Amino acid sequence: MKYAAFDPTADQPTPVTGWYDADAIDYPSLPDAAERIEIAEADWPHRFDTPYVQDGQLVAEPEPTVAEQLAAAKAAKRSELQAGFAATIAAGGVSDALGTPHLYPADAESRADMSASVVDSLLHAGEANWTTEFACAPVDNADLADLSLVEHTGTQIQQAGSDIRAWYTAQKRQLKTLSQQVGAVSEDDDAPLDTVAAIEWTETNL
Structure with a gap:
C-alpha cells in the first residue's frame, strides 16, 4: 500500500506532509488512518504533480489567492x-x-x-x-x-x-x-x- 500523509486539522486543500511506500519499505510506524490517504498504484509515479489533499483525494497545488x-x-x-x-x-x-x-x-x-x-x-x-x-x-x-x-x-x-x-x-x-x-x-x-x-x-x- 502507498500513502500520502497530511494534517487533517488544516484547511483544505492542504499540502502532503509525507509519502509512504509500504510495499517497498517496512516502516516502524505509519501516520494514523485519519492522517493519511491511500494512493492507487497507477497514481504513485505522478504523485508530485498533485502534492495536496482535498476531500480524501490528491489534488494539484491551488492557485494563490x-x-x-x-x-x-x-x-x-x-x-x-x-x-x-x-x-x-x-x-x-x-x-x-x-x-x-x-x-x-x-x-x-x-x-x-x-x-x-x-x-x-x-x-x-x-x-x-x-x-x-x-x-x-x-x-x-x-x-x-x-x-x-x-x-x-x-x-x-x-x-x-x-x-x-x-x-x-x-x-x-x-x-x-x-x-x-x-x-x-x-x-x-x-x-x-x-x-x-x-x-x-x-x-x-x-
Missing part, C-alpha cells in the same frame, strides 16, 4: 525599493561646497568620516588657515573610482557635510514614503498587483 499574490508582490517590491536605495547611496551624493558640484561617497563609513571632519573643523574654528582633506571629484562624468583627496576649508567641509546629510536623509524619506505606498495597497483596490508594480524607486534630488 489575490491576498497571497499581493503579499508576495509587496515583499518583492519592498526588497526592490531597498535595493534601489542601497544602490543610490553606494553611488554617492553631490555637494557644491567647493564652488562647483562634486561627488562625495555616502556609505556609512564615509558619512562617519564626514561627521568627524565637520567636528574637527568646529574645533579649529579660530584657525584661519585650517584645512582638511576629503575624498571627492568633480561631478561631470565622475564615479567613486575617480575620487581623490581634496583640501577643504572649515566652511567647505561643513557645507559638504550638511549637503550630504540632507541628501541622505531625503533618500531615507523617499524609501519610507514608497514603502508606505506599497503597504497601503489593498486586495480590494482595482488592479492591486498593477498598483504595486507601478511603484518604483527614484532618487530624490534636492
